[in-house]
Amino acid sequence: MPAPITVVVTGASGFLGQRLVRALLARGTVGGPDGAQAPIGRIVMLDVSAPAGFDDPRIDIQVGDLADEAVVRRAIAHDTASVFHLAAVVSGQAEADFELGMRVNLDAARLLLEACRALGSVPRVMFTSSVAVYGGDLPALVDDRTPLDPQSSYGMQKAVAEMLLNDYARKGFVDGRVARLPTISVRPGRPNAAASSFASGIIREPLNREPAVCPVPPESRLWLLSPRKAIECLVALHDIPAAALGRARKVNLPGVSINVGEMVQTLARVAGPEYADYVRWERNPAIERIVCSWPAAWDVSRATELGLAGDADFAAIVRAYIEDDLHPTPAAAGRA
Amino acid sequence: MPAPITVVVTGASGFLGQRLVRALLARGTVGGPDGAQAPIGRIVMLDVSAPAGFDDPRIDIQVGDLADEAVVRRAIAHDTASVFHLAAVVSGQAEADFELGMRVNLDAARLLLEACRALGSVPRVMFTSSVAVYGGDLPALVDDRTPLDPQSSYGMQKAVAEMLLNDYARKGFVDGRVARLPTISVRPGRPNAAASSFASGIIREPLNREPAVCPVPPESRLWLLSPRKAIECLVALHDIPAAALGRARKVNLPGVSINVGEMVQTLARVAGPEYADYVRWERNPAIERIVCSWPAAWDVSRATELGLAGDADFAAIVRAYIEDDLHPTPAAAGRA
Numbered sequence: 001m002p003a004p005i006t007v008v009v010t011g012a013s014g015f016l017g018q019r020l021v022r023a024l025l026a027r028g029t030v031g032g033p034d035g036a037q038a039p040i041g042r043i044v045m046l047d048v049s050a051p052a053g054f055d056d057p058r059i060d061i062q063v064g065d066l067a068d069e070a071v072v073r074r075a076i077a078h079d080t081a082s083v084f085h086l087a088a089v090v091s092g093q094a095e096a097d098f099e100l101g102m103r104v105n106l107d108a109a110r111l112l113l114e115a116c117r118a119l120g121s122v123p124r125v126m127f128t129s130s131v132a133v134y135g136g137d138l139p140a141l142v143d144d145r146t147p148l149d150p151q152s153s154y155g156m157q158k159a160v161a162e163m164l165l166n167d168y169a170r171k172g173f174v175d176g177r178v179a180r181l182p183t184i185s186v187r188p189g190r191p192n193a194a195a196s197s198f199a200s201g202i203i204r205e206p207l208n209r210e211p212a213v214c215p216v217p218p219e220s221r222l223w224l225l226s227p228r229k230a231i232e233c234l235v236a237l238h239d240i241p242a243a244a245l246g247r248a249r250k251v252n253l254p255g256v257s258i259n260v261g262e263m264v265q266t267l268a269r270v271a272g273p274e275y276a277d278y279v280r281w282e283r284n285p286a287i288e289r290i291v292c293s294w295p296a297a298w299d300v301s302r303a304t305e306l307g308l309a310g311d312a313d314f315a316a317i318v319r320a321y322i323e324d325d326l327h328p329t330p331a332a333a334g335r336a
Numbered sequence: 337m338p339a340p341i342t343v344v345v346t347g348a349s350g351f352l353g354q355r356l357v358r359a360l361l362a363r364g365t366v367g368g369p370d371g372a373q374a375p376i377g378r379i380v381m382l383d384v385s386a387p388a389g390f391d392d393p394r395i396d397i398q399v400g401d402l403a404d405e406a407v408v409r410r411a412i413a414h415d416t417a418s419v420f421h422l423a424a425v426v427s428g429q430a431e432a433d434f435e436l437g438m439r440v441n442l443d444a445a446r447l448l449l450e451a452c453r454a455l456g457s458v459p460r461v462m463f464t465s466s467v468a469v470y471g472g473d474l475p476a477l478v479d480d481r482t483p484l485d486p487q488s489s490y491g492m493q494k495a496v497a498e499m500l501l502n503d504y505a506r507k508g509f510v511d512g513r514v515a516r517l518p519t520i521s522v523r524p525g526r527p528n529a530a531a532s533s534f535a536s537g538i539i540r541e542p543l544n545r546e547p548a549v550c551p552v553p554p555e556s557r558l559w560l561l562s563p564r565k566a567i568e569c570l571v572a573l574h575d576i577p578a579a580a581l582g583r584a585r586k587v588n589l590p591g592v593s594i595n596v597g598e599m600v601q602t603l604a605r606v607a608g609p610e611y612a613d614y615v616r617w618e619r620n621p622a623i624e625r626i627v628c629s630w631p632a633a634w635d636v637s638r639a640t641e642l643g644l645a646g647d648a649d650f651a652a653i654v655r656a657y658i659e660d661d662l663h664p665t666p667a668a669a670g671r672a
Contacts, residue, residue: 098507136583147483148499156503160496163484167492171434247472 002032004041006079010066010112011087012045015188016128016227018054020084021045023231025056031239033081033124046075047087066108069115076115082124082238085112090194091132091290094154105157113164117173125165125174126238128181129250131223133159135293142298144248151293152195162250169249175242179234182225182255182310183294185263186321195290199224202260203267203318206278207326215284218261221296225255226311226320233308240306248302254310256317257297263314270318338368340377342415346402346448347423348381351524352464352563354390356420357381359567361392367460367575369417382411383423402444405451412451418460418574421448426530427468427626430490441493449500453509461501461510462574464517465586467559469495471629478634480584487629488531498586505585511578515570518561518591518646519630521599522657531626535560538596539603539654542614543662551620554597557632561591562647562656569644576642584638590646592653593633599650606654 007030011017021043024030032038045051046062054061064071066087076083087108094101109127116123132155133148150156162178169176187200198214199222205212225233233253258266268276300310311317343366347353357379360366368374381387382398390397400407402423412419423444430437445463452459468491469484486492498514505512523536534550535558541548561569569589594602604612636646647653 145483147481150499150503151506153503153507156499160499163486163492163496163499167486167489170487171489 002034002036002038004039005030005032005081006042006044006077007040008044008046008075008080008083010046010075010083010085010108013047013049013051014086016184016230017045017047017086018051019227019231020086020234021054021059023235025058027235030082030235031124031241033121035241037239038081042079044075044080046071067103067111069111072108072111072115073118076112076119076123078119078121080116080119080123082126083112083116084126084234084238085109086128088128089154090192091130091152091154092195092197092287093193094157095152095195095290096193098153101153101157105154106160109161110164113168113174117168122172122175124238125168125176126234127161127165127176127178128234129158129162129178130155130181131183131294132290133162133180134295138295140297142252142295144252144299144302146298152290166249170247176249177237177240177245178250179237180250180252181230182223182253184227184230185222185224185317186325187227188321188325195287196222198287199260199263202264202279203321206267206275207271207322210278212279214260214264214279214281215287216260216291217283218264218281219259220288220292221257221259222263222291223255223257223295223297224311224314224317225253226317228320228324229310233303233310236308237306244306251303251306251308252298252300253308254300254303255297256311256314258314266314267318270315271322338370338372338374340375341366341368341417342378342380342413343376344380344382344411344416344419346382346411346419346421346444349383349385349387350422352520352566353381353383353422354387355563355567356422356570357390357395359571361394363571366418366571367577369457369460371577373575374417378415380411380416382407403439403447405447408444408447408451409454412448412455414455414457416452416455416459418462419448419452420462420570420574421445422464424464425490426528427466427488427490428531428533428623429529430493431488431531431626432529434489437489437493441490442496445497446500449504449510453504458508458511460574461504461512462570463497463501463512463514464570465494465498465514466491466517467519467630468626469498469516470631474631476633478588478631480588480635480638482634488626502585506583512585513573513576513581514586515573516586516588517566518559518589520563520566521558521560521653522661523563524657524661531623532558534623535596535599538600538615539657542603542611543607543658546614548615550596550600550615550617551623552596552627553619554600554617555595556624556628557593557595558599558627559591559593559631559633560647560650560653561589562653564656564660565646569639569646572644573642580642587639587642587644588634588636589644590636590639591633592647592650594650602650603654606651607658
């Protein structure tokens with residue numbers, strides 16, 4: 001039996017972070033340095049605020065600013081085997097507050113890489129990146145040969161973090177992996193400052209019998225992944241042995257391509273026709289400019305080869321939200 | 337007549353920097369904020385050491401570390417209209433000393449962008465980038481749709497600086513331009529720590545009747561630009577009005593594609609057959625790995641559309657070195 005290992009999760013109080021930590025706790029193991037599954041001895045949950053409801057003895061909650069070197073050095077201790085770096089300032093906020101985005105999305109990523117490099121033990125480091133690294137004059141289907149041309153500061157910061165991670169991996173400082181995430185939908189909770197916040201809101205708010213505004217036209221096409229499948233993919237990509245990845249460390253995770261009109265139609269079909277009436281269509285040029293610069297689909301062949309699976313279709317995404325996050329379940333939707 | 341403007345040149349004590357400053361002094365004008373040529377009132381020459389031989393009253397020599405914010409803020413004063421950012425740690429050195437490369441090639445670029453942004457006057461900022469931003473699985477002809485996949489820390493740092501500049505330009509913080517330079521050949525002076533140093537050495541050393549080592553096989557293909565044409569292109573790209581560039585701010589400068597065996601044959605043809613005997617062939621895997629990851633040619637149609645011209649052929653490059661830098665001129669070469 002391999003020795004217990006320590007996993008660090010940044011942005012651990014966010015909704016994906018909490019869900020990832022719960023998944024890791026439930027599994028009890030994670031891919032270790034030698035490739036085999038190793039028991040998780042400790043999970044450092046690092047964020048600017050403490051999460052609630054994590055009383056497992058393996059949990060080590062650490063609160064601090066990720067752009068503060070001392071905070072990062074404390075979190076990335078000598079026994080760190082793996083890091084999931086989820087902390088980020090979201091797209092809309094990074095566009096509005098340039099300094100904050102640079103600090104969290106770029107400086108923190110670099111501090112984290114430096115702390116990992118300082119260990120000398122070549123820890124496994126997973127960065128989450130985004131559709132937002134793409135933009136400009138895009139082909140119908142983005143693939144690994146599509147150049148990055150971000151049209152937002154968030155996308156630029158993610159692209160830069162990817163480049164840094166890639167070079168740290170090339171030099172053997174870390175065992176780096178980048179998971180490029182589609183837009184995550186349906187996020188639970190309240191709207192956030194992401195330009196794509198509506199991609200969850202137009203489903204979540206109706207299901208909670210609250211009004212939602214859709215700021216882009218019905219024909220706007222998005223590339224979506226449920227939180228449930230996102231977590232599965234992150235853990236699976238983490239666990240793939242370095243040799244199986246080779247030098248290509250950036251993996252575009254699978255998504256569902258659908259336009260927002262069809263999203264609302266799917267909601268009506270899954271949950272009941274009355275739910276569509278909660279959506280009001282009101283264009284917002286600032287949001288539209290960012291979100292519509294992102295790819296509507298990308299080639300998933302590499303993800304598929306690596307055994308990473310997304311959602312079957314958007315109905316499955318709506319059902320995943322209903323099952324995982326909605327209380328109470330609407331009568332028409334059931335749990336099927 | 338427009339008011340005199342201030343131009344800042346970083347890396348101004350380097351050979352390209354000095355040559356650029358002399359070219360600007362000789363011209364006396366440069367493209368001003370309103371598009372028209374404006375007289376140059378002051379040229380700040382910023383570098384870690386002072387250049388010799390610049391006694392023109394327009395010259396303001398400033399010595400300091402470009403990764404020191406105070407140095408950068410002093411150089412980028414309220415009247416700065418244009419910045420040519422040439423300072424860099426070269427490829428071989430950035431690969432060997434990761435921290436130094438990060439500090440000069442990345443941190444300094446960012447400090448400079450921040451200082452320009454703080455002016456609020458949207459100065460024109462020219463970054464020099466490199467063939468080294470490309471790498472990996474390259475097409476025969478690199479073009480604007482080829483993704484960046486640097487295989488060296490130098491290339492990564494240049495790619496990151498490009499991304500930063502691009503976003504600062506998109507946000508209207510600076511009027512940014514990136515000139516991606518082919519390998520510069522023939523550089524005068526002594527060998528340096530660039531992995532591509534030999535691309536000058538195998539011509540320069542023989543012409544100075546000194547031995548040279550070529551660390552890559554004769555069939556290795558390079559993409560070359562003379563210092564003379566590089567300076568012409570930098571000034572010309574600087575002077576193009578922002579509206580004529582649009583959003584595509586990265587321009588691949590024209591080059592000559594030739595293998596190193598043909599380079600030495602050209603030397604023999606231009607200067608005399610005896611000069612080829614000074615070259616010894618001795619492979620160096622570390623240099624070969626970096627240099628042979630670079631593109632051997634790229635599409636020059638955008639540069640051509642913008643009126644940027646390179647060298648006619650490699651014989652022209654050899655002759656440019658003989659005319660501009662070699663003393664004394666070898667008898668066989670003349671000045672034709």
